[in-house]
Amino acid sequence: MKGRGCWETASVRSFCSSGCLNKFKKDDSGDDDDETTSPADKSELHNTIRSLSLKLGDLSTCNDLIAKHGAALQRSLNELDGLRIPYESSEKLKAVNERATLFRITSNAMINACRDFLELAETHSRKWQRALQYEQEQRVHLEETIEQLAKQHNSLERAFRSAPGRAANPTKSFSEGSLLTPKGEDSEEDEDTEYFDAMEDSTSFITVITEAKEDRKAEGGTTGPVDWTSSDNVLDGASLVPKDPPKVKRRVRIPDKPNYSLNLWSIMKNCIGRELSKIPMPVNFNEPLSMLQRLTEDLEYHHLLDKAVHCTSSVEQMCLVAAFSVSSYSTTVHRIAKPFNPMLGETFELDRLEDMGLRSLCEQVSHHPPSAAHYVFSKNGWSLWQEITISSKFRGKYLSIMPLGAIHLEFQDSGNHYVWRKSTSTVHNIIVGKLWIDQTGDIEIVNHKTKDRCQLKFLPYSYFSKEVARKVTGVVSDGQGKAHYVLSGSWDEQMECAKIVQSSPSSPSLDGKQKTVYQTLPAKLLWKKYPLPENAENMYYFSELALTLNEHEEGVAPTDSRLRPDQRLMEKGNWDEANTEKQRLEEKQRMSRRRRLEACSRGCGAEDAEKEADVYIPLWFEKRLDPLTGETACMYKGGYWEAKEKQDWHMCPNIF
Incomplete structure (x- = not known):
């Protein structure tokens, strides 16, 4: 009993003081790096973690004291049990020893319950953290969606106010999926132009992500x-x-x-x-x-x-x-x-x-x-x-x-x-x-x-994404790397382009990347399905x-x-x-392949037969080295249209 109690006490102390406390701190402080957590939430979270850490320290101290004094009490009782004492005192000593044994059993049970509680808390803290993070992300997504709807509503109001015949600003932004009308003279906004600003709303505007070392200075005036x-x-x-x-x-x-x-x-x-x-x-x-x-x-x-x-x-x-x-x-x-x-x-x-x-x-x-x-x-x-x-x-x-x-x-x-x-x-x-x-x-x-x-x-489609389905974006640059056009649209409907008149780098994001803000002229339709x-x-x-x-x-x-x-x-x-x-x-094609295999096996080694059997010489194309890509590709060698004009197809294989 003594050995078992000491082992359980030591194991719980080790669990509390080393692994559990550190893991608990790590799991519950996982939201510290969450960008969506407000400063007030972070402060409250830190205070809670600090309080829990102090309580865990108190539990660890109590555990040490119980183990220490329990072991001392057990030794004292064993020493008394070895003394020659009157019968009446012996009965009382036996009762005290039984109570000490019950106390030790209860303490061990409490320690085991604490250990199970900490293990359960450690297991579920990660689940609660993920659930909390998911709810925070959903909240942010909802806020961004509402913000996007508000911007679209504002754009529709401006389009309604910009009646035909009114003077319009020659520059405007190019929105994904549709063209925003120019601002009228009665526009409530003071800006002369609108921009593709990824930092403001990455879903409604074209963004180009560049590394910090590729930053360009703001370009003035029109391009090239x-x-x-x-x-x-x-x-x-x-x-x-x-x-x-x-x-x-x-x-x-x-x-x-x-x-x-x-x-x-x-x-x-x-x-x-x-x-x-x-x-x-x-x-x-x-x-x-x-x-x-x-x-x-x-x-x-x-x-x-x-x-x-x-x-x-x-x-x-x-x-x-x-x-x-x-x-x-x-x-x-x-x-x-x-x-x-x-x-x-x-x-x-x-x-x-x-x-x-x-x-x-x-x-x-x-x-x-x-x-x-x-x-x-x-x-x-x-x-x-x-x-x-x-x-x-x-x-x-x-x-x-x-x-x-x-x-x-x-x-x-x-x-x-x-x-x-x-x-x-x-x-x-x-x-x-x-x-x-x-x-x-x-x-x-x-x-x-x-x-x-x-x-x-x-862009890949996602049910939870606020992006337009089947969206395609792009930027056209010259040989010096200067951007001239922004492309946008969807691969199943249409593509549009807008000429860039000015670009400037935005402030770096939290991940260290930088996005370029483009100012463009009105977009023009390139292709429509x-x-x-x-x-x-x-x-x-x-x-x-x-x-x-x-x-x-x-x-x-x-x-x-x-x-x-x-x-x-x-x-x-x-x-x-x-x-x-x-x-x-398909069976006819397999038979043709077997015939090539047999013909190749007679003319070359058996180990090369399988390889050579799949070598097919095209009729109208021939393999050449592509000087631009460095790859070998089949290119047209001529003769087909001349054969069609003469209706001379004697060289064609019988494949059907």
Whole structure:
């Protein structure tokens, strides 16, 4: 009993004096660094922690005293028990010893209860701290939302007061998602201009975060040689030019999508972590277009590049190129179905010189991983080429699609050569809920002739965020790093640009970073999405251009996606037959790969056979070293359009 009591007393003392007290202080003082805690709250919190620390010290002292005096009492009783004393005194001594034993048991129980209480307090203090921090964050979020609504209300009042015909200030701020009208003469505010001020409200205004060493001095006056007035003919309303009526009548609808039910989880549960291209997927999850055709859809807003040809300023041209790069995602907002994975050697041409002024050719140059080469020539003075490799992973709840490879755009007259890469696409709610797609990441567009740059940021969607959904922001800078334009909009609707007339650094934030405040002229529309055709929801949400891509056309190569039988059957609504045909084509492709493997094993070592079997020599493209990116990519080597003119397709493989 003596040994046990001393061990329990020592353990509790050690627990109280070292671990518990320090952890308790750490857990309960975690809010000291919380930016949202007011000074009064911090003072009260410190006082509470100080009082609790003193009480814990008192408990520790009492514990030491109980252990000390209890041990002394036990020794004294043991000594008395060893003495020869009368019977009556012996009985009294026995009663005292029993009471001392009960006292020791009660003290041990109290000490154990204190230890359990401290352990429980330590465990739950972190939970209470997180709950308190969450409530504080919600309070701040609510305050910011109310503040934002008040600002929007104020902007609407100013817009209402600024009736047509009244004099307006030539400078104003550029708000996300809409344009604020200029201040009228009766405005209640005294400021002459409004600014993008991230420190004031990071959700309503464009912000650019820079490191402290990159601080720039405030720029006075207007920027550089760019003439905003001359831009009216190029930048303003860039996407509102009416389309030329096509000389060839194209189809405006396809058969409605059948209503087939299928258990997705029964197919996908064994595919987590695998490449999407290696999963045997039925056509129920597809749309009746191949990946080559989806790649060609990027050209829907080609008129932006046609306009960019006429820009005399490279930074203005960069604005249109940036809008074009964003416009390629506008077709994906409702397009959650998977395009057909092209067969190796499959091609797709878009011969639209008469109405679109361009010719486009795609070829599937690799199957594992799936890779497609693309080349576009425009008679209006630009050309575009790319090799895109799709890397996709199924993660259970969502699907990530990472396009790899650089996109090149060159203007013949000016020699401006732009390079950029695509952002990451994520399909959410794969198993449960409504499917939706998001674009995230940063895109940097570089003009390798002038060194102009455009930094685009695709903000991820968050239910709790006060940002506009699918928001895109960006800044266009020249070769010396001077910012000229602010870009803003959403990748599914429109993009606008505003010319910067002055910039200045703001005061550093608590994390040491610094944001730049831009003063801009009124914003101009760069691009606006075309409305979807009537009944688009029953036609896979295809755009007007997408409806024409799989339309049967005479004279195309026998490897063209329009001639793919499973895709054609699916478009007509015959999904069962399409699934059967899809399996036949995939088995035919596997047999072709086995034949290449056997041929390679006869001509090279067995250890190199597997590697060489996947080496495929494209028909219309060839691998070259890209001098700008240092990567090896497939580039168009010519001959396709000449072969089409002669209708000489003897070199094409039989893949269908």
